[in-house]
Amino acid sequence: xxxxxxxxxxxxxxxxxxxxxxxxxxxxxxxxxxxxxxxxxxxxxxxxxxxxxxxxxxxxxxxxxxxxxxxxxxxxxxxxxxxxxxxxxxxxxxxxxxxxxxxxxxxxxxxxxxxxxxxxxxxxxxxxxxxxxxxxxxxxxxxxxxxxxxxxxxxxxxxxxxxxxxxxxxxxxxxxxxxxxxxxxxxxxxxxxxxxxxxxxxxxxxxxxxxxxxxxxxxxxxxxxxx
Amino acid sequence: xxxxxxxxxxxxxxxxxxxxxxxxxxxxxxxxxxxxxxxxxxxxxxxxxxxxxxxxxxxxxxxxxxxxxxxxxxxxxxxxxxxxxxxxxxxxxxxxxxxxxxxxxxxxxxxxxxxxxxxxxxxxxxxxxxxxxxxxxxxxxxxxxxxxxxxxxxxxxxxxxxxxxxxxxxxxxxxxxxxxxxxxxxxxxxxxxxxxxxxxxxxxxxxxxxxxxxxxxxxxxxxxxxxxxxxxxxxxxxxxxxxxxxxxxxxxxxxxxxxxxxxxxxxxxxxxxxxxxxxxxxxxxxxxxxxxxxxxxxxxxxxxxxxxxxxxxxxxxxxxxxxxxxxxxxxxxxxxxxxxxxxxxxxxxxxxxxxxxxxxxxxxxxxxxxxxxxxxxxxxxxxxxxxxxxxxxxxxxxxxxx
Ligand SMILES: Nc1ncnc2c1ncn2[C@@H]1O[C@H](COP(=O)(O)OP(=O)(O)OP(=O)(O)O)[C@@H](O)[C@H]1O
Ligand SMILES: [Mg+2]
Numbered sequence: 001x002x003x004x005x006x007x008x009x010x011x012x013x014x015x016x017x018x019x020x021x022x023x024x025x026x027x028x029x030x031x032x033x034x035x036x037x038x039x040x041x042x043x044x045x046x047x048x049x050x051x052x053x054x055x056x057x058x059x060x061x062x063x064x065x066x067x068x069x070x071x072x073x074x075x076x077x078x079x080x081x082x083x084x085x086x087x088x089x090x091x092x093x094x095x096x097x098x099x100x101x102x103x104x105x106x107x108x109x110x111x112x113x114x115x116x117x118x119x120x121x122x123x124x125x126x127x128x129x130x131x132x133x134x135x136x137x138x139x140x141x142x143x144x145x146x147x148x149x150x151x152x153x154x155x156x157x158x159x160x161x162x163x164x165x166x167x168x169x170x171x172x173x174x175x176x177x178x179x180x181x182x183x184x185x186x187x188x189x190x191x192x193x194x195x196x197x198x199x200x201x202x203x204x205x206x207x208x209x210x211x212x213x214x215x216x217x218x219x220x221x222x223x224x225x226x227x
Numbered sequence: 228x229x230x231x232x233x234x235x236x237x238x239x240x241x242x243x244x245x246x247x248x249x250x251x252x253x254x255x256x257x258x259x260x261x262x263x264x265x266x267x268x269x270x271x272x273x274x275x276x277x278x279x280x281x282x283x284x285x286x287x288x289x290x291x292x293x294x295x296x297x298x299x300x301x302x303x304x305x306x307x308x309x310x311x312x313x314x315x316x317x318x319x320x321x322x323x324x325x326x327x328x329x330x331x332x333x334x335x336x337x338x339x340x341x342x343x344x345x346x347x348x349x350x351x352x353x354x355x356x357x358x359x360x361x362x363x364x365x366x367x368x369x370x371x372x373x374x375x376x377x378x379x380x381x382x383x384x385x386x387x388x389x390x391x392x393x394x395x396x397x398x399x400x401x402x403x404x405x406x407x408x409x410x411x412x413x414x415x416x417x418x419x420x421x422x423x424x425x426x427x428x429x430x431x432x433x434x435x436x437x438x439x440x441x442x443x444x445x446x447x448x449x450x451x452x453x454x455x456x457x458x459x460x461x462x463x464x465x466x467x468x469x470x471x472x473x474x475x476x477x478x479x480x481x482x483x484x485x486x487x488x489x490x491x492x493x494x495x496x497x498x499x500x501x502x503x504x505x506x507x508x509x510x511x512x513x514x515x516x517x518x519x520x521x522x523x524x525x526x527x528x529x530x531x532x533x534x535x536x537x538x539x540x541x542x543x544x545x546x547x548x549x550x551x552x553x554x555x556x557x558x559x560x561x562x563x564x565x566x567x568x569x570x571x572x573x574x575x576x577x578x579x580x581x582x583x584x585x586x587x588x589x590x591x592x593x594x595x596x597x598x599x600x601x602x603x604x605x606x607x608x609x610x611x612x613x614x615x616x617x618x619x620x621x622x623x624x625x626x627x628x629x
Contacts (some may be wrong), residue, residue, distance in 0.1 A: 018346075051623050054525065056524070056525060056622040056623050056626070057622075067468045076530065077529050077530065077531075078525065080528065080529045080530070081527060081529070082527075083525070083526065083527040084526065084527025084528075087527075089522075089526065091522065091525075091626060094518055094522070094629075095522055096522075097231070097232035097519060097522070097523070098238065098519065099231070099237075099238050100231070100234070100236055108231075108526070108528050109527065112526070112527060112528065120586045156526075161590050209250060
């Protein structure tokens with residue numbers, strides 16, 4: 001069964017007198033364990049689609065089921081709870097809570113889920129080690145490089161064992177070498193742990209890592225290739 | 228959330244410290260001003276009660292408005308029994324009428340007040356106000372204490388004879404010759420002039436009214452006044468009236484309440500300033516973190532959680548300020564309670580109105596509580612707008628906010 005089943009998702013933005021079709025009837029099935037990359041030019045609708053999938057934004061029409069949940073039927077607070085229990089997010093930059101250390105950032109979502117303190121700190125340390133950040137547990141975000149911060153974000157997204165991780169340009173603020181490392185890590189976790197990733201990017205190294213490459217243009221999917 | 232809120236407060240330490248300092252300073256000054264205000268007021272009210280009125284008086288019903296010699300207490304012993312049951316020991320029997328006092332060549336109308344010398348000294352400080360000679364001593368002796376103005380008007384000196392003329396209970400003329408044993412100088416007009424104090428036993432005998440009492444004056448602490456009044460009013464029948472000092476002399480209490488109302492207005496102005504300061508800090512810190520709020524929403528924080536966090540941050544600022552400000556204020560009040568603030572230079576003119584020239588600060592619990600609670604409330608109110616704004620953020624827009 002598909003983890004994500006999106007059907008005819010459309011979203012328009014009014015800018016002045018004209019209507020921008022950010023999404024124009026997007027249908028997409030993502031199976032469990034996939035590693036999907038959304039590619040396409042700037043403004044093609046990648047971020048908009050990703051936000052829909054994560055229940056951060058609502059489409060004007062269409063249907064969407066994620067992990068068996070009808071996301072569009074949920075209230076705002078239900079969607080927040082849904083994200084907490086089923087999803088992980090990695091954004092372009094500044095993903096971390098500034099006043100918390102790396103370890104606390106990872107443990108934070110576990111705390112929101114009600115995990116007991118010792119357990120969540122231990123789990124956070126394990127995931128930091130997993131993304132290669134052993135020894136950085138007590139660093140605050142401003143004491144880490146951009147690549148290290150993105151790794152912490154990946155560890156945080158994964159620590160709560162989500163059904164799906166959504167990443168929007170996770171490498172955009174990194175140099176190409178660091179970006180390639182990050183995407184290799186994500187790909188590794190996808191293969192090792194079977195976690196489903198949907199990543200929006202126009203970074204060639206990310207596109208190269210795709211197992212499913214979805215190309216968008218003007219709010220439509222124009223190409224879908226299994227790699 | 229609590230720990231996170233703390234760190235957010237500490238994140239911009241300088242700004243938070245300035246806010247806390249402002250709250251603390253506001254509260255310190257409020258507490259100290261209350262301390263001064265309450266110190267002056269409580270002393271005034273205590274002086275009024277301890278000079279002669281007492282905290283409350285018990286009469287025959289209607290006596291206070293229309294005092295007549297014959298309207299004495301039905302059963303003074305029963306009232307005393309009730310008072311003892313309530314644990315009240317500081318009470319005094321008095322008999323009151325009008326009289327003419329004649330000195331060497333003039334005479335003057337005055338209030339003739341019979342007091343039990345030993346009982347009276349447990350209730351009022353009249354004995355301490357005696358300037359020349361002594362206070363009444365023996366309950367039966369033919370002695371009298373006069374205020375210094377009356378003594379001067381009558382041309383009397385210590386040891387002189389005073390003739391007192393009055394009506395007894397049947398309306399017949401009664402006259403006695405008494406020795407002036409003491410002259411009082413209290414600073415209060417109603418005492419220094421127009422009052423003659425004589426032993427209760429002597430006066431009862433003079434008027435043929437053995438055992439008669441027209442008022443029982445009782446001295447109580449501030450906290451005990453209301454409960455004792457209520458208890459007496461329920462246990463004594465309609466033949467009695469139980470009047471607190473301010474039922475009899477309401478002016479001072481009204482004056483104190485007026486001044487307190489003024490302080491409450493001042494308090495609300497300080498509160499507005501405090502709330503505006505906290506709101507500014509909390510709103511600024513919230514607006515700086517819009518992106519972070521968006522990320523937290525994506526992680527699954529509910530709107531209520533985020534609003535709660537903003538509220539907690541505001542309360543932490545408020546509470547830290549309250550703790551520091553209250554402590555500093557109470558320290559000041561405590562220090563000047565013992566040391567006193569000497570205003571004798573500035574206050575010569577009001578020294579008469581039961582005010583002491585040296586103010587010993589003290590703060591009434593209700594005033595302290597109201598002040599502390601309203602500052603806490605103000606810091607909660609200050610968070611409402613920032614919290615609502617945080618809860619209303621659209622996740623997508625917040626995340627893209629840089
Ligand atoms: N809040 C908004 N208001 C108006 N127009 C919007 C809004 N969000 C997106 N759009 C428009 O929708 C279209 C799709 O935007 P989207 O951000 O999804 O593109 P993208 O593929 O993620 O682009 P990029 O590669 O630059 O991130 C664009 O034309 C954009 O201008
Ligand atoms: Mg985008």
